[in-house]
Amino acid sequence: MLLLALDTATPAVTVALHDGSSVVAASSQVDARRHGELLLPAVDRVLAEAGVRLDAVTGIVVGVGPGPYTGLRVGLMTADTFGLALGVPVHGLCTLDGLAYGAEVASLDGPFVVATDARRKEVYWARYEDPRTRVTEPAVDRPADIAEQVAGLPAVGAGAVLYPDTFPDARAPENVSAAALASLAAEKLAAGEELDAPRPLYLRRPDAQVPKNYKVVTPK
Known part of the structure; x- marks a missing residue:
């Protein structure tokens, strides 16, 4: 291999x-x-x-x-x-699973959160039981909106570092x-496990959009 x-x-x-x-x-x-x-x-x-x-x-x-x-x-x-x-x-x-797995070096062996920067004052995040076990689907939210769900849990990722009010116990790695x-x-x-297909997890639409109400030009 x-x-x-x-x-x-x-x-x-x-x-x-x-x-x-x-x-x-x-x-x-x-x-x-x-x-x-x-x-x-x-x-x-x-x-x-x-x-x-x-x-x-x-x-x-x-x-x-x-x-x-x-x-x-x-x-x-x-x-x-x-x-x-x-x-x-x-x-x-x-990608969040990779960050969680890397968090093992930070001695995180109990429940914790992974949060990355999603821009627009939001984070991509998920909860983990341990570095190998994710217990929620990846989501994108404003940190204040998930504060109760992550309260008391350590967190890794750049998103946790950016929002200390929601993630007061932020740890490495950031990326x-x-x-x-x-x-x-x-x-x-x-272990014989089947991995995911290589398909993107966007969770929201891209910033670039087709213009609305654009002028249609027709040949004369």
């Missing part, structure tokens, strides 16, 4: 390579405006660090969000393209890492 994992659902452009036992190379850069510029060079760096070629990869793992439309599409389209070119399966994983995604995927695949 040689899994190439990537995620662009948060400001982090993150890539990792996992050999079925451990992460052999990883790269993460935080830049919310340059996902398209940074992703492929990051893939090249990770492959070079591991000393392997792209055609050695046996599977692709991609974070499916939730996340902003533009950034999320960069990772998903790249994963689909690699899968088609290499003839290997492409597996999807919820997902492909290393955590790859490790979670490898664990699930080894």
Whole structure:
């Protein structure tokens, strides 16, 4: 097994390579405006660090969000393209699940919340029983509207850091890492679990809309 994992659902452009036992190379850069510029060079760096070629990869793992439309599409389209070119399966994983799995290093072994920045003064969030078990579906809400649901729980993710009134016990990590995604995927695949399809979790419509009441021009 040689899994190439990537995620662009948060400001982090993150890539990792996992050999079925451990992460052999990883790269993460935080830049919310340059996902398209940074992703492929990051893939090249990770492959070079591991000393392997792209055609050695046996599977692709991609974070499916939730996340902003533009950034999320960069990772998903790249994963689909690699899968088609290499003839290997492409597996999807919820980005919040990757953050939760990474939270194990923060010694979070009981109930907690993952919250990422959804912009518009909202967060993408979900509750977890432990780093491997999500107990609510991913949602997008204003922090004040979910305060009662998350009260008393520690939280990880950039969304928790941004809204300390709702998430007073915010902890690292702030952004997902492909290393955590790859490790979670490898664990699930080894246990015979079926992963999600690589389809985006947008949770809301994109900002760009078709103009209404636009003038129709007809040939004379």
